[in-house]
Amino acid sequence: MPYNVAVCIKPVPDPKYYDRITIDPQRKTIVRSGIPTMINPVDKNAVEAAMQLRERFGGYVAAISMAPPDAREILREVLAMGADAAYLLSDRAFGGADTLATSYTLYKGLKKIELERGLPFDFVFCGCESADGATAQVSSQLGEWLAFPHLWNVFSIESVSPDSSGGRESFKLRTKIENGFMEWVGRTPLVLGVSREMNKPRFTSVMGIMKAKNKPLTVWGLADFAEDDGHGMDSGLIGLSGSPTQPGEIFTPDLKRSGETLTGTPEEIVERIFAVMRSNGVSLVFEP
Amino acid sequence: MxxxxxxxxxxxxxxxxxxxxxxxxxxxxxxxxxxxxxxxxxxxxxxxxxxxxxxxxxxxxxxxxxxxxxxxxxxxxxxxxxxxxxxxxxxxxxxxxxxxxxxxxxxxxxxxxxxxxxxxxxxxxxxxxxxxxxxxxxxxxxxxxxxxxxxxxxxxxxxxxxxxxxxxxxxxxxxxxxxxxxxxxxxxxLVPIGIERRHPKGRPLSEADVVICGGFGVGNKENWLLLEELAERLGGAAACTRPAVDEGWCEENRMVGTSGQSIRPKVYLGFGVSGATHHVCGMNEACVVISINRDEGAPIFEVSDFRVVADLNRILPLLMDAVRPSVRR
Known part of the structure; x- marks a missing residue:
């Protein structure tokens, strides 16, 4: 049977430039000027997983993001990868959200898409963590809001009961754990936080980029979530004021050590390295 | 409370x-x-x-x-x-x-x-x-x-x-x-069916007094294998950075940093590690940090107690000679 799939997308500052990020000492804000924004890398694996599911079973893939208005570009990229539609939840009122407020906002967005299409989502894919905040909390919390079972760090999904009767398949899923993996059997609906080992994301083709121009990209602000359609947003649960966690001080950690440069012949340097090990309590009885 | x-x-x-x-x-x-x-x-x-x-x-x-x-x-x-x-x-x-x-x-x-x-x-x-x-x-x-x-x-x-x-x-x-x-x-x-463990070779990073860490500057798999052997002979453990994983030299379960493990060994000995913040955050609790890198300006040197500005191929063979049984001193 065809599946309705949502993929959650986060625009992040390009991780290649994180060592350039500084803090404005007066305003106590993060300075990231000049650093380009890109799709959170592992979110591409989530998009790819959704594409593969649609190629196998048919269905519909919607990308959704809660972000500032310029995230349209990132969502166009996801449309170019093959998503059918994209939704951007963008409003000043959503700003400053922690993971709970973010997952609530995404939940409301997904419910509104379901309402407009008249079809419930079967799968929600997320990247397992973002490169910038890296809390890895949104997929589990979104699962709780939706009341869908949720798995985190998923790297494999396959259908185990090819279905002829029009009923629901079961899926065998694998999640990464310490030194191994865990195996699961689940039925839809599911929220899956996928890891980078899940697949190799496809490149966007010229054809994909052309097609993306004509695909629907909808922007919704708080006002679009009116109370009367049964899916209104509780303004006490969104943005900074709706976030149970609040930011305090920020600083860049000082990890500097006053280093000594070891000089001399390579033999002398190696002697010094062993001497440092010995003086720091490393027993140098070499194992056979 | x-x-x-x-x-x-x-x-x-x-x-x-x-x-x-x-x-x-x-x-x-x-x-x-x-x-x-x-x-x-x-x-x-x-x-x-x-x-x-x-x-x-x-x-x-x-x-x-x-x-x-x-x-x-x-x-x-x-x-x-x-x-x-x-x-x-x-x-x-x-x-x-x-x-x-x-x-x-x-x-x-x-x-x-x-x-x-x-x-x-x-x-x-x-x-x-x-x-x-x-x-x-x-x-x-x-x-x-x-x-x-x-x-x-x-x-x-x-x-x-x-x-x-x-x-x-x-x-x-x-x-x-x-x-x-x-x-x-x-x-x-949603039913959990089972767990499969892959038993990693080598000592867990958390238990090692000495961690030998290889970064992108290690250059190739052969050098990485030497680091593993060095770690083993010292009774320590081998660790790596994200680029070394991406190159396919080592497993992700050996990776140190914000998206890997946090370690606090007595001695951290890094080879060809550039010192990106996301790696340093996982190793800055080491008692002593020794870094070998041929790039004098590598950020890792700022967070090191001992700096060796040299090609690792000049240092590593001598370390191997010292720890190999045939030449044990």
Whole structure:
């Protein structure tokens, strides 16, 4: 049977430039000027997983993001990868959200898409963590809001009961754990936080980029979530004021050590390295 | 005040990160001028493990022990912990940022509508007697303080290796059994089937006095294998950076940094490691850092105690000669 799939997308500052990020000492804000924004890398694996599911079973893939208005570009990229539609939840009122407020906002967005299409989502894919905040909390919390079972760090999904009767398949899923993996059997609906080992994301083709121009990209602000359609947003649960966690001080950690440069012949340097090990309590009885 | 720690369980045994969390909870309790330290424990046949929690200061262990709980599932574990919190109302609740804790903790927080700080590098009590969690972002480039002033429990997760475990003298404790729902039909929507472990070669990074770390500058797989051998002969462990994993030289379970492991060896010896912040955040607790890199301007040198500006091919063969049995001195 065809599946309705949502993929959650986060625009992040390009991780290649994180060592350039500084803090404005007066305003106590993060300075990231000049650093380009890109799709959170592992979110591409989530998009790819959704594409593969649609190629196998048919269905519909919607990308959704809660972000500032310029995230349209990132969502166009996801449309170019093959998503059918994209939704951007963008409003000043959503700003400053922690993971709970973010997952609530995404939940409301997904419910509104379901309402407009008249079809419930079967799968929600997320990247397992973002490169910038890296809390890895949104997929589990979104699962709780939706009341869908949720798995985190998923790297494999396959259908185990090819279905002829029009009923629901079961899926065998694998999640990464310490030194191994865990195996699961689940039925839809599911929220899956996928890891980078899940697949190799496809490149966007010229054809994909052309097609993306004509695909629907909808922007919704708080006002679009009116109370009367049964899916209104509780303004006490969104943005900074709706976030149970609040930011305090920020600083860049000082990890500097006053280093000594070891000089001399390579033999002398190696002697010094062993001497440092010995003086720091490393027993140098070499194992056979 | 009550501080809770959720036990991270692997193959029926409580893992070290749980004791690291309890040890930190002890410090927090002291800073609060006293607080009850308690733990939650879920699994199958894990009742015998409760005493180990007491060795690290847990006075009460909330226990759910049943065959159906042998493997983690959000459908069974989340309601158990949410129910326990609603009954006994902890003020602070700490989770291990392991594969299970990272999935479970945020789900519990969401259902309780409370805040959770992820992957904390330190936890403190602030002057309003609240939890102040220090959280890295942008690969560790920035540390932000996260507060949870208006809801309880104030939740936080911490990766293994961040805190140091310190056994306590007292071991008096009581066990409170959590009610396990009888009807588990809802749980059939997602069923954990089993666990497969791949036993990694070499000593765990957390147990090694010496960690030999290879970065992108290692250059090739052959050199990486030499580092592994060096680590083994020194009785240490080999670690790597993200680029070394991406090159296919080593496994991700050897990776050190914000998205890998946090280590605190006596000696860290790095070869061809550039020193990106997201790596440094995982190794800056090493007692001594020795770095070998041919690039004089490599950022790793700023966070090193001893710098060797040289091609590793000039140093590594001599180190190998010194540790190989045939040339043992």
């Amino acid at each position: 009550k501080i809770w720690v959720h036990s991270d369980v692997s193959d029926g045994r409580i893992t070290d990160v749980t004791f690291e969390l309890l040890s930190k909870a002890r410090d927090l309790a002291d800073d609060l001028g006293g607080a009850d330290m308690e733990a939650t424990l879920i699994g199958s046949g894990v009742a015998s493990e409760a005493g180990r929690l007491a060795e690290y200061g847990a006075g009460t262990v909330y226990l759910a022990d049943a065959p159906s709980l042998a493997l983690y599932s959000p459908l069974s574990h989340v309601p158990l912990l949410v129910g326990a919190v609603e009954l006994w109302r902890p003020d602070i609740y700490l989770f291990a940022a392991t594969s299970i804790g990272s999935a479970l903790g945020p789900a519990v927080a969401a259902r309780l509508r409370t805040g959770m700080a992820a992957h904390c590098v330190d936890l403190r009590i602030n002057d309003r007697k609240g939890l102040s969690a220090l959280v890295p972002s942008f690969g560790g480039r920035v540390i932000g303080e996260i507060l949870c002033p208006n809801s309880t429990p104030q939740m936080a997760s911490v990766k293994p290796g961040i805190f140091v475990k310190k056994p306590q003298a007292s071991s008096e404790f009581r066990i409170v059994k959590l009610d396990i729902p009888e009807d588990a039909s809802d749980e059939r929507r």
